[in-house]
Amino acid sequence: MKNPQFIKEIKKKFGKVILDFKSYNDEIILTIDKTSLLPLAKELKKIGFEYFSFVTAVDYQERIILVYRLSSFKDKVNLILKAILPLSDLKIDSVSSIWGGANWHEREVFDLFGVVFDHHPDLRRILLPENWSGHPLRKDYRDEDVVKRKEYF
C-alpha cells in the first residue's frame, strides 16, 4: 500500500462503521454500514477522492450490495466502497450532492434494481420507459416475454 497515512485517518474516524477492510496494490475495498455513507463520503471527498467512477449494485438475493468506485488522482489510489442493503429496506442516502456524476448512476441503479436514493434531486427511471414494471437486473425478475432456453451446461 502506497499511502497508509490516510487509511489510518479513515480508520480512526470511521472505525466503528467500517465492517470490512481489504487492500491490495493500490486498491482499497471498504465495506461500510449504510447509515454512515453520507458523512464518510464527505470525508473521502475532502481527503482527495474527487473522481467518481460509478455506482452499481449486485443482487445477492437476500441482500443487495451497492458498489461505489472512487479515485484519488492526488494519491493515485482507487477505492471500492460497499454498502449492504437488506431486501426489506432498499434505501440509502444519495451522494449526488457530493459527486455530480452520481446523479445518473444512482438513477440507473434505481431503474434496474429498485434501490431508492433518499434526497436524490431527480429520481426517475433512466434507461427503461417510465411505465415499465419491475427492476430487470434483480435476480427474481421475471418477464413473460422471455423465451425459456434449454440448459446445455
Added chain:
Amino acid sequence: MIRTEELQLNMGPQHPSTHGVLRIVLRLDGEVIVEAIPHIGYLHRGIEKIAENRTYTQVIPLTDRLDYVSSMMNNFAYVLAVEELMGIEVPERASFIRIIMAELQRIASHLIAFGTGGLDAGAMTVFLYCFRERERILELFEMVCGARLTYNYFRFGGVSQDFPKEFAESARNFIKYMRPKLDEYEDLLLNNYIFQKRTKGVGVLKKKDALSYGASGPVLRGSGIKRDIRKEKPYSLYDRFDFEIPVGKNGDTWDRTWVRLEEMRQSLNIVEQALDGLPSGKVKAWGVPRMIKPPPGEVYRPIESTRGELGFYIVSDGSARPYRMKVRSPAFSNLSLIPVVIKGHQIADVVVILGSLDPVFGEVDR
C-alpha cells in the same frame, strides 16, 4: 410592455446531430439555453442482463455491440477483466497484437469524432476525409479478423488468429500515409477561423465538474487533467511504449477536438513501436479451458478506451456465467455532463458541444 415566455424545445431522438438516439429537452429564453434535460435509453438492450444468461465466451460478441465504433476496446476491457479473474497469462505476441489493434481502433474512432465534430460546425470536407482514412483502418481490420465493425477478435489468453503475412507492411504503409494527413486536418479544421470562432470558449468544462462527474478520456484531458490509464496504471504491455498524453488548457470544445487529433498522432507512434518490436510466438495462451469458470470473486479492471475509462465489473460465483456484469462506460458519464456544459449557451452551440463529448449510444444505453 413586451413579455417574453420560455420556449420548450424537443431535440431528438431522431436528429442528425445527436450522434445517435438522444433526446434533449431544452428550455429556451430566446436563443439562450436555460435548462437542458437529456433523455437516454432509446438503445437500451439490456446487455448486462443478457450477459448473466450467457457463458463467459459468449459475452465477447455482446461487448462488440456496446461502443460499436470502437469494438476492439470493448473486447480488450472484457477479456482483461476475465483474465485477471482466471489468472491467465497472455503471450507477449498476443499482447502486442492487442495493442496494435486497440491503437488502430483509437485512430478510427477519433477520426469519426473529429470528422463529425467538424460536420457539426459546418465543415463538410474534413468529415469526408476522415471517413476516407477510416476506411483504410477498417480494411486492415478486415484483413486480420474478417469483420469491419463488430470484430469479436479477442479471446481469453490472446486473440483469435495471428496477423496475415501482408499485415505488417500494410500497417506501415498506413502510418506513412496517415501522418501528413493529420497535419492537413490540423490546418483544415483546428486552425480554421470559422471553426475556432465556433468552438473556442464554447462548452467550457471546469476541472471540478469533470472530476465529480467522472468524465474521462479526451473530455477529461481537454479540461487540463493529465490522466490516462495507459500511463497511470499500465495494463497489458503499455508500460513498454513511449508516448505522450496531450492535455488541453481551457476545457472548451476546441481543446477536446485538439486532444483527439494529438492522440491520433500518439497512437500512430505506438502502432509503429509495436510493429517494430513485434515478437514471434503464440497468439493464444495454452491451457485456457474451453468452458471458462472463474473462481468466485470480483474484478474491476478499467482500460483507457477511446472515450475514457471503460471497465467491466464482473462478479463470479464460480459458475460458467457471470453472476453480474456491470459495464462502466465512459460515454455515460461524459454525457451526464450535458446539463452542466450547455447551460447558458446558444441553441446553435448544442450540437457542437455534444459532438465534442463524443457519445456513442450503444455504450450509453447498453
